[in-house]
Amino acid sequence: MKFNKQVLALDPAGETARIVQSLRRNVMNVLHRRGAVVGISGGVDSAVVLALCVRTFGPDKVVAIMMPDKDSDPESEKLARQLARQFGVEPVLEEVTAALAGFGCYRRRDEAIRRIFPEYDAASGYKAKIVLPQNLLDAGGLNFFSLTIVAPDGEARTATLPAKEYLQIVAASNFKQRTRMATLYYHAELNNFAVIGTANKNEHDQGFIVKYGDAGVDIKPIGHLYKTQVYQLAAYLKVPAAIRQRPPTSDTYSAACTQEEFFFRLPFEVMDLLWFAQEHEVPEAEAARVMGLTEAQVGHAYQDFSSKARTTNYLRLPPLEIPERPVSVPA
Amino acid sequence: MKIENQIKEFVLKNLYFAEDNVLDDDASFLETGVVDSTGVMELVAFVEKEFGVTVEPQEIVVENFDSINQVARFVSRKRAVHGPAVSPVMTPLVAAPSAVAEH
Numbered sequence: 507m508k509f510n511k512q513v514l515a516l517d518p519a520g521e522t523a524r525i526v527q528s529l530r531r532n533v534m535n536v537l538h539r540r541g542a543v544v545g546i547s548g549g550v551d552s553a554v555v556l557a558l559c560v561r562t563f564g565p566d567k568v569v570a571i572m573m574p575d576k577d578s579d580p581e582s583e584k585l586a587r588q589l590a591r592q593f594g595v596e597p598v599l600e601e602v603t604a605a606l607a608g609f610g611c612y613r614r615r616d617e618a619i620r621r622i623f624p625e626y627d628a629a630s631g632y633k634a635k636i637v638l639p640q641n642l643l644d645a646g647g648l649n650f651f652s653l654t655i656v657a658p659d660g661e662a663r664t665a666t667l668p669a670k671e672y673l674q675i676v677a678a679s680n681f682k683q684r685t686r687m688a689t690l691y692y693h694a695e696l697n698n699f700a701v702i703g704t705a706n707k708n709e710h711d712q713g714f715i716v717k718y719g720d721a722g723v724d725i726k727p728i729g730h731l732y733k734t735q736v737y738q739l740a741a742y743l744k745v746p747a748a749i750r751q752r753p754p755t756s757d758t759y760s761a762a763c764t765q766e767e768f769f770f771r772l773p774f775e776v777m778d779l780l781w782f783a784q785e786h787e788v789p790e791a792e793a794a795r796v797m798g799l800t801e802a803q804v805g806h807a808y809q810d811f812s813s814k815a816r817t818t819n820y821l822r823l824p825p826l827e828i829p830e831r832p833v834s835v836p837a
Numbered sequence: 838m839k840i841e842n843q844i845k846e847f848v849l850k851n852l853y854f855a856e857d858n859v860l861d862d863d864a865s866f867l868e869t870g871v872v873d874s875t876g877v878m879e880l881v882a883f884v885e886k887e888f889g890v891t892v893e894p895q896e897i898v899v900e901n902f903d904s905i906n907q908v909a910r911f912v913s914r915k916r917a918v919h920g921p922a923v924s925p926v927m928t929p930l931v932a933a934p935s936a937v938a939e940h
Contacts, residue, residue, distance in 0.1 A: 639894075648867075648897055650877040666894050669878040809867060817873035 509788045509796055514778055516735050518742030522558065525727050529562040529702070532725050539700035539724070541567030543693045545686055546589060546597065547757060548582035550740050550749055551728060552704040553589050557743040558727055559702055565594035569693050573686045576603045576612075577760040585749050592746060598693065605685050615678035618671040623655050623663060631658035633761035635768070636667060636675060642771040642810055643803040649771075649813065656761045679758050683719025690723075700724040708733045708777070712811065713818020714769045721821060732778040772807065780807045840888070840909040847883050848905065852876045862905040877902065884908065890915040 533539050542559040546552045559568045572586045583599075590597035606612065612628065619626045619634050626632045633656045638649055651667040653675070667675070690701045703723030705715055710729045715721045728736055733754070740750050754765040754774070770777055776797070783793040783804075790804040797804070838846075841862055852871045853860050866872040872880065880902060881892050890912060901911040 639897075648872060648877050648899060648902055650881070650897055652894065666881070666897070667878065668882055669875040672875060672878060813867055813870075813873075816870055 509783050509786070509792055511779060511796060513782055514732055514734055516738045518739050521735075522561070522739060522742060525558055526562045529558065529725065529727055533563075533700045533702075537700050537724055539694070539698055541569070541697060541699040542702045543569045543571065543690050543697065543699045544702050545690050545704060546570045546572055546586040547704075548579075548585035548589070548749065549752070549754060549757070550745060551706050551709075551736055552586075553745040553749050554736055554740050554743060555702055555704045555727055556589060556593055556595065557745060558739075560593045560595065561743075567699070568595050569697060569699060570595045570597045571600055571690060571693055572597050573600045573602050573689055575601070575606055575682060578757055579755065579762070581752075582755075582757055585746070585752070588746055589749060592744075600689050602682070602685050602689065605689075606681055609681045609685065611678050611681035611685075613678075615675050618674035618678070619653065619655065621671055622653055622665050622667070625657075626655050628760065632656065633759075635759035635761035635763040636672070637763065637767040638769060638771050640767065640771060643776075643799065643806055649810070654761060680716045680719055682758060683716035684722075687719050687722040694724075702727060703729065705729055706731050706733050706736050708770065708774070708781075710822070712770070712814045713821055714765065715818075715821055717821045732782065733774040734778045771810065777807070780804060781811050784808045784811050840912055841905055843887060844884075844905050844908050844912075847887070848880070851879060851883075860905070864904060866903050867899065872902065880908070884912060888912045888916065890919065 529542075533542065541563045544552060544556050544559055546556055556568070556570055570586075570590045572583055574580075574583050587597055616626065616628055626634065628634075634653065636651045636653050638651060651672050652664050653667045653671070654662055654664045656662045687701075693699070694701045701723045703720070703726040705720055705723075705726060706728050707730055709715050710721070710726065728739075731739070737750060755763065758768075766773060772780070779797060780793060783796075784807070790801045790808065793799075794801045794804045845860065845862065848866075848871060849858055849860060852866075853869065855869075860869070860871075866876070866880075870876075877897060881897060884890065885892055892915075896911070900907065902908055
């Protein structure tokens with residue numbers, strides 16, 4: 507197979523049938539669960555997963571949960587409801603702000619933000635987000651975060667984020683994904699259903715995922731799909747256009763932040779092809795020719811993919827075990 | 838102590854975890870995993886504090902921070918141009934006059 511821009515083209519009907527068959531077999535025969543619980547965020551990944559689950563189990567064996575918090579974009583819930591309505595599922599609303607406040611999610615996060623910007627005050631309308639440098643192809647590989655705050659009057663200020671504050675902001679924010687995981691498992695156990703993951707290959711393999719948060723699921727039906735392939739299935743499954751056209755958002759921080767800004771540093775249409783090329787050992791020169799980039803640009807992208815995969819490997823590991831001490835049985 | 842040795846000592850103590858605890862002065866931090874996301878920031882903070890230089894965001898690039906020797910050369914260049922300075926670890930960037938675009 508020669509590398510070209512069509513390598514990620516799916517047979518959407520065939521792939522849908524394959525995923526549906528696997529979902530049915532794994533949830534029912536392996537996990538012995540009777541249906542699916544899906545967290546729907548208003549984004550394209552959870553939309554595709556909901557559509558697949560309804561095809562697999564029927565709408566009465568699917569529970570769709572919306573889990574906004576006070577930082578969520580209200581548009582997300584609106585789109586999630588539209589999606590659920592289209593697929594004949596009555597969505598359940600689980601507002602998680604109180605749970606997150608109880609964990610100290612906002613307090614801990616804002617404390618770290620105020621060490622950088624003392625004027626930051628969420629209560630009076632300040633918003634914040636963390637982003638990576640957006641010049642991956644030209645400047646290459648070092649991933650370091652900046653913190654941006656947006657004042658109520660719209661003025662934005664940005665500063666490089668020191669390690670201590672970065673860790674605290676991320677650790678505090680990760681309560682969101684872990685709280686949602688716990689909520690999904692409540693509904694799964696209530697119904698004897700399985701929790702169906704909504705992370706795609708980019709999120710899972712590049713590490714844009716929270717251990718035992720959105721990675722804490724029973725099965726990952728789109729975990730093997732590049733983001734651009736998820737969009738192909740979304741079109742085939744007739745996911746609402748408003749969801750398919752919406753830029754993927756992290757929907758974690760109070761200031762609007764795309765996934766590209768926050769983590770991936772490349773548009774998905776470029777990232778997915780370059781990453782496929784790297785995974786299939788396509789030489790940089792050939793990838794550059796096909797993509798209309800320089801070899802140096804391709805090199806920067808390849809380096810970033812490797813670096814992120816290596817750095818985030820621990821997120822994908824199961825609990826490590828201490829080998830048992832061999833026991834000798836006397837004759 | 839030579840700049841390279843100070844940097845190496847910091848990296849081996851804080852950022853590089855290998856059983857042999859040996860790191861070549863030209864070994865790529867990216868390839869050896871020294872600079873994961875917090876590694877870069879910790880290294881920048883160390884350089885600023887230890888050598889009294891200010892690191893601008895646009896200077897946090899592979900050419901300046903991907904090996905012990907590269908960091909040492911970067912520090913030497915900064916000191917030659919600016920001299921060691923007393924500056925805070927964090928420097929807020931220029932405030933944008935307009936709102937961040939909504940997505």
